[in-house]
Amino acid sequence: MGRPEEPKIDRGLTLHLRGDWGGANLHRICGWVAQELGDRTGPGTRIATWNSRGFVDAVRAVGHGEVDIALTTPAAFTRAAMDGSGTYAGEAFPKLRALGVLPQRDRLVLAVHRSLKATTVARLRENTPRLRLATSVNDGVNHVGLAAHAVLDRSGVDVLGWGGSFLEDERPFESLEHVLAGRANAIVHEAVMLPHWQRLAPDYHFLPIEDDVLTGIEADNGWPAATVAAGYFPGADGFRTLDFSDFLMITTADLADDVAYAVAWILGETREVLESQYRHLPPERSPVTYPLDPVAIGRTPIPLHPGAQRYYQALPGN
Structure with a gap:
């Protein structure tokens, strides 16, 4: 044929x-x-x-x-x-x-600075650190902002309640620059193929999203989960997160x-x-x-x- x-x-x-x-x-x-x-x-x-x-x-x-x-x-x-x-x-x-x-093989990832001493979301909840978290605007239109807040809310990560703040922008470049410049100590974002992630990775822990959170998000919104392979970010183990x-x-x-x-x-x-x-x-x-x-x-x-x-x-x- x-x-x-x-x-x-x-x-x-x-x-x-x-x-x-x-x-x-x-x-x-x-x-x-x-x-x-x-x-x-x-x-x-x-x-x-x-x-x-x-x-x-x-x-x-x-x-x-x-x-x-x-x-x-x-x-x-x-x-x-x-x-x-x-x-x-x-x-x-x-x-x-x-x-x-x-x-486009992409993922939405949550990463926090190593100084926060949290390698899991559970430990993050225990520590309740003051986060300066970079992500996209949560305005009902931007899928990054929608997904980031869904993950944070369902994970019990209360940025504002813990005394922290959001640094919100439209595109990933601005959010990644906040991290690299030290204005942010945490990030939830996508575009994981950008070289900015390779630069920040040595100073950050990439946190697996808990299974019940991923299951609930897929059940309620139809948003699937996926895996980031070990070593994709320098020094990071493989982990599960939201597919993007x-x-x-x-x-x-x-x-x-x-x-x-x-x-x-x-x-x-x-x-x-x-x-x-x-x-x-x-x-x-x-x-x-x-x-x-x-x-x-x-x-x-x-x-x-x-x-x-x-x-x-x-x-x-x-």
Whole structure:
């Protein structure tokens, strides 16, 4: 069996995509898809990429019809939007559909300075230290802030009650700089492949999240757990924490079938265009975990758009 048929759309398209703040991976993926789609559509095609935060706001923008396609991370957090549970309580988006998932092996981790003498969350609770904890804003939109506070609250880590404070920002870079500059003595964040984590690791303990906390979070929110391998952070043992993986490309059932097929085909068949932008980094330290596997791209946490599904079903071996 050969490869799935290359798409050709004779008409011109006007599409609105939604990426990230402008300078990170979601915008880069949007640019790749827009370029390849423009090459395979009719004259007059216009494709715009709107700035976004890539979290709840992106999902709602697609659900409300403000854009045609958006990327959001982590992928599993989108399940709740289908039935209006968890973060999306009171507003369901049952017409959401996936076009594919781009792999980013990421975790949300809790780390505290070694001076606090806590190697477990239980010991942290016993010590009740004054934490200056760096994380993202907890505003109901930022997935990092939402997840960080869920982990802390369920773990009984009362930052404010223990006399501490939060240093809240939008992106991981600011939070990591707080730690490296000594303004923070604890952090809950993702983007574990960034080199900042390697620099702070010798001075920090990475705390496993307790099993009952991870089980409760998955039961209530659908957010899965995952493992960080021993040695991923210098000198750190392996530990369990919250999974924060993968970029999910979403649309709605209203997107034309041929456009959905074309986008899925681009994700699977022109993956070299994206991969080549990350090969200067080892796969385990890359913001996109290459090599990309078209079959895996089609394994999405919400239902595939029928047009996209047609591409993945046509892959050899499916």
